[in-house]
Amino acid sequence: MKLCANITLLYPELPFIERFAAAAADGFKAVEIQFPYDTPLAVIQHELQQHNLRCVLINVPAGDLMQGGEGLAAVPERQAEFRAALEQCVEYARGLQVDCVNVLPGRCNDNSRRAQYLATLQSNLRLAAAALAPLGITTTFEAINTFDMPGFLIHSGQQMLDVLAELQQPAVKAQFDLYHMARMGEPLVEFIRANIGSIGHIQFADTPGRGEPGTGELDFAAVFAAITESGYSGWVGAEYRPSGPTSSTLGWMQRVPAA
Known part of the structure; x- marks a missing residue:
């Protein structure tokens, strides 16, 4: 498995700009950043080069999602805002030479509009793929558990597969987060084995507390074995608290064959 460090969540004891050096010192070859936009692109590029790291994934800006709002990607009235967010993201994605850009579907607070929100999400995923595929970048989107984010539009593996089936876009894949799907009671090993071709990026944390492996209930030996045996060639992101x-929380790395 190719492991990368999500330096938005990892190394919270350090200022953001110092997390690149820390990740490299701990043996990571790559990082992912949820929202890099508060840091100038050139500064991130310098840190990556200085520490021989790659940035493999960033998210499209998500508006008010992290503050409890519905976000941008599925809200019909916010399509212009999504386009502006995507434009900003493309600049960073190109400059960082990422493998994937993740689109957070966001919340739907009015269930009677769910079909409309899904149609908007699909439209925006097509827009993202059209902008990113020519750069060799895969567009991903993820399901998030409804305990952490009530009302999240996409919250199961099947819902991700349904969106992909509707899109029929080879440049769009599912981002499969073990933590979120375990919280929703999903059969992780079975889903990975059956659907690895639809997965563009994987992330993990233990459940239910979102800590490092070994702090909760997830059978990482079984899940990591399933990922390895599936032939998955993408990155697997440590995205835990x-x-x-x-x-001091990286003992689990010694039990994972990392590329």
Whole structure:
């Protein structure tokens, strides 16, 4: 497995700009960043080059999603805002030479509009793929559990597959987050084995507390084995909330064959 560090969640004990060096020192060859836009592109590029790292994934800006709002990607009235967010993202994605850009579907607070929101999400995913595929970048979108984000539009593996079936876009894949899907009671090993061709990026944390492997209930030996045996060639992102200084929570890495 090719492991990368999500430096938005990992190394919270350090200022953001110091997390690149820390990740490299701990043996990571790549990082992912949820929303890099508060840091100038040139600064991130310098840190990556300085520490021989790659940035493999960023998210499209998601508006008010992290503050409890519906976000941008599925809200019909916010399509202009999504286009502007995508334009900003493309600049960073091109400059960082990422493998994937993730679109967060967001919430739907009025279930009677769910079909309309899904149609808007599909339209915006097509828009993202049209902008990113020529750069060799895969567009992903993810399901998020409804305990952490009530009302999240996409919250199961099947819903991701349904969107992909509707889109029929080879440049759009599912981002499969083990933590979120385990929280929703999804059969992780079975889903990975059956649908690995539809998965463009994988992330993980233990459940239910979103800590490092070994702090909860997830059978990482079984899930990591399923990923390895599936032939998946993408990156697997450590996106957890460390229970202590991040470097002291990385014992699980010794049990994972990392590329």
